[in-house]
Amino acid sequence: MTxxxxxxxxEQGLVYxxxxxxxxxxxxxxxxxDLTVDGSLPLGAAVSAVAIxxxxxxxxxxxxxxxxxxxxxxxxxxxxxxxxxxxxxASILTMIALYSINIRIMNGPNVALLGSETVFDAxxxxxxxxHFAGLVVFGLFAALVVGGMVxxxxxxxxxxxxxxxxxxxxxxSQGVNIHxxxxxxxxxSNGLVALSGALIAQNQGAADVGMGLGTIVAGLASVIIGxxxxxxxxxxxxxxxxxxxxxxxxxxxxxxxxxxxxxxxxNPSDLNLITALLVIVALITPNLKRRLxxx
Amino acid sequence: xxxxxxxxKYFHKGSVNEVFALNDINLRLAEGDxxxxxxxxxxxxxxxxxxxxxxFFPDSGKIFIGEGDVTRWPEYKRAGLISRVFQNPLxxxxxxxxxxxxxxxxxxxxxxxxxxRGVKGSDRERFRTELRQLGLGLEDRLLDKVGLLSGGQRxxxxxxxxxxxxxxxxxxxxxxxALDPKTAGHILALTEEIVASRRLTTMMITHNMxxxxxxxxxxxxxxxxRVLLDLCGSDKKTLTVKDLLEQFYLAQxxxxxxxxxxxx
Numbered sequence: 001m002t003x004x005x006x007x008x009x010x011e012q013g014l015v016y017x018x019x020x021x022x023x024x025x026x027x028x029x030x031x032x033x034d035l036t037v038d039g040s041l042p043l044g045a046a047v048s049a050v051a052i053x054x055x056x057x058x059x060x061x062x063x064x065x066x067x068x069x070x071x072x073x074x075x076x077x078x079x080x081x082x083x084x085x086x087x088x089x090a091s092i093l094t095m096i097a098l099y100s101i102n103i104r105i106m107n108g109p110n111v112a113l114l115g116s117e118t119v120f121d122a123x124x125x126x127x128x129x130x131h132f133a134g135l136v137v138f139g140l141f142a143a144l145v146v147g148g149m150v151x152x153x154x155x156x157x158x159x160x161x162x163x164x165x166x167x168x169x170x171x172x173s174q175g176v177n178i179h180x181x182x183x184x185x186x187x188x189s190n191g192l193v194a195l196s197g198a199l200i201a202q203n204q205g206a207a208d209v210g211m212g213l214g215t216i217v218a219g220l221a222s223v224i225i226g227x228x229x230x231x232x233x234x235x236x237x238x239x240x241x242x243x244x245x246x247x248x249x250x251x252x253x254x255x256x257x258x259x260x261x262x263x264x265x266x267n268p269s270d271l272n273l274i275t276a277l278l279v280i281v282a283l284i285t286p287n288l289k290r291r292l293x294x295x
Numbered sequence: 296x297x298x299x300x301x302x303x304k305y306f307h308k309g310s311v312n313e314v315f316a317l318n319d320i321n322l323r324l325a326e327g328d329x330x331x332x333x334x335x336x337x338x339x340x341x342x343x344x345x346x347x348x349x350x351f352f353p354d355s356g357k358i359f360i361g362e363g364d365v366t367r368w369p370e371y372k373r374a375g376l377i378s379r380v381f382q383n384p385l386x387x388x389x390x391x392x393x394x395x396x397x398x399x400x401x402x403x404x405x406x407x408x409x410x411x412r413g414v415k416g417s418d419r420e421r422f423r424t425e426l427r428q429l430g431l432g433l434e435d436r437l438l439d440k441v442g443l444l445s446g447g448q449r450x451x452x453x454x455x456x457x458x459x460x461x462x463x464x465x466x467x468x469x470x471x472x473a474l475d476p477k478t479a480g481h482i483l484a485l486t487e488e489i490v491a492s493r494r495l496t497t498m499m500i501t502h503n504m505x506x507x508x509x510x511x512x513x514x515x516x517x518x519x520x521r522v523l524l525d526l527c528g529s530d531k532k533t534l535t536v537k538d539l540l541e542q543f544y545l546a547q548x549x550x551x552x553x554x555x556x557x558x559x
Contacts, residue, residue, distance in 0.1 A: 175374035
């Protein structure tokens with residue numbers, strides 16, 4: 001793997017890491033497997049790209065994307081809590097609906113951002129070389145999101161979110177309306193995923209309706225890799241581990257794609273297979289480790 | 296003050312599995328009443344407590360807590376007035392949160408939660424003092440996750456958490472049934488101490504007739520969703536296990552008689 005490829009992988013790991021934080025919130029903290037993210041990532045990208053191309057400030061467009069993702073997550077959680085639709089199914093329904101909505105928002109399958117002002121321009125204007133701009137911006141946003149989430153989980157409301165995933169009966173008996181907590185939590189998660197999508201779109205100069213494919217699998221892979229490699233003893237550690245897991249995941253993918261065995265090479269289209277294998281390995285490793293150690 | 300008026304509850308109404316769970320329950324608890332509730336399996340004891348707590352709404356009838364009508368209040372809203380301790384020691388606490396976080400969650404029972412710190416520095420001393428009452432050494436383990444504690448320790452913590460905000464009524468649903476005899480004795484003593492010192496209105500379900508007689512100032516026996524026996528004051532004091540068993544068999548005898556009529 002070249003340095004250039006490694007740098008690109010770390011950059012991607014950071015920006016998708018924001019999405020992974022969102023997935024960690026639903027999947028691990030709220031115990032709510034949420035596939036909405038496959039739709040809310042391109043939603044964020046679409047909202048941000050369309051906003052920018054119609055003259056909105058790029059930072060403001062990030063907020064709009066976050067709000068859009070928040071609403072999408074709320075729809076899923078609303079279907080689950082108020083209408084008792086299974087969480088997986090509810091999130092698939094929202095995800096499918098978002099495909100059409102995203103095309104409506106972009107008035108087509110994609111929007112290009114060539115020549116428009118993005119959040120990266122402000123950084124390059126400060127004198128940062130353009131190939132480091134992504135790293136700086138993504139690093140900054142990822143750190144902000146991790147810090148914000150660690151702070152939030154320590155608040156009274158954050159603790160109620162933690163308890164809702166852990167023991168819904170207990171927190172209900174403490175007077176918390178868990179439906180509201182789930183709607184807020186899944187909303188927040190998808191807001192982060194949309195933010196991640198918006199940053200990706202501004203970085204690669206285009207939003208595309210297909211860019212969300214496999215988001216949930218990459219998110220789960222990163223969460224599990226992070227937990228396995230870096231541990232999750234405290235809240236702060238768990239969120240940092242999720243972010244680092246995302247970077248390790250992207251590095252692993254880059255490594256696999258650069259691999260050459262005799263005449264065999266992976267194609268970019270093999271990515272989904274590699275991801276699936278990575279997730280399987282990450283999922284069975286703790287189990288295997290336990291069995292081997294028990295001997 | 297707790298009041299139940301003509302509470303009726305069916306489960307699976309209209310299906311072959313229909314259960315007539317609560318059959319016209321009328322009950323009035325005065326402030327400071329400690330009621331023990333007994334009855335055979337399926338008598339409606341837990342259903343009665345769950346109905347008061349708001350786990351489900353009754354088909355008809357009214358529920359009053361304090362002075363207000365709470366019949367249509369959802370469970371989380373009633374939680375401001377009610378504390379519960381469940382039979383399963385795992386249900387009362389949050390395993391992946393620390394002891395102090397659990398206590399902080401309970402210290403806000405029924406109140407609005409804000410973006411302030413979940414556990415404040417000033418809370419810790421109060422938590423330590425309260426934990427010291429338990430005599431389990433938990434006051435030195437504020438930062439331990441509750442998942443690391445034993446069932447008995449968790450149930451003791453739940454008892455403490457249930458009364459951090461004084462409830463209008465404390466509901467104990469066989470809260471010592473899942474514990475070993477020694478721990479159960481400890482939790483029961485703790486219950487008596489807490490209920491007496493804070494003068495809590497309490498309902499305690501038990502399968503142990505001795506406990507039902509020796510604890511509290513009032514005893515309810517339920518059978519098939521009805522209140523079969525409601526004794527208080529001197530009637531309860533002079534009660535023996537034998538009396539209770541007689542009542543039990545009397546109730547079941549009725550059933551047998553009806554069965555033999557049907558089958559004969």
